[in-house]
Amino acid sequence: MPDFTTFSVLxxxxxxxxxxxxxxxxxxxxxxxxxxxxxxxxxxxxxxWINMKTQLQNFYYRRIAIQIAI
Known part of the structure; x- marks a missing residue:
């Protein structure tokens, strides 16, 4: 039987x-x-903040993603 690993980020x-x-x-x-x-x-x-999508609006989302990557 294979082992499964689950991973999620919210x-x-x-x-x-x-x-x-x-x-x-x-x-x-x-x-x-x-x-x-x-x-x-x-x-x-x-x-x-867009609550239904759990993300920032498009422009701000890109900026925060860059900051997290650094």
Whole structure:
């Protein structure tokens, strides 16, 4: 019987207590059913986050992807 490894990454936001218009970006990684969450130490405004797609609007998404890659 073959061994299967599962892996997924979900990006999500949380509201900051001190600023209601700003969101902190987090990543939840799951490997074989075990989860870990981490802060990306990045923030975005409420208007720039597309909640249904769990991503930033197109221009901002590209910029943040470049920053993560570095």
């Amino acid at each position: 990006f999500f936001t949380r509201k900051l207590n001190r600023n209601k218009k700003e969101l902190s970006i987090y990543a939840r990684m799951t490997v074989n059913g075990k989860c870990a969450e981490m802060s990306l130490k990045m923030k975005t405004s409420v208007n720039k």
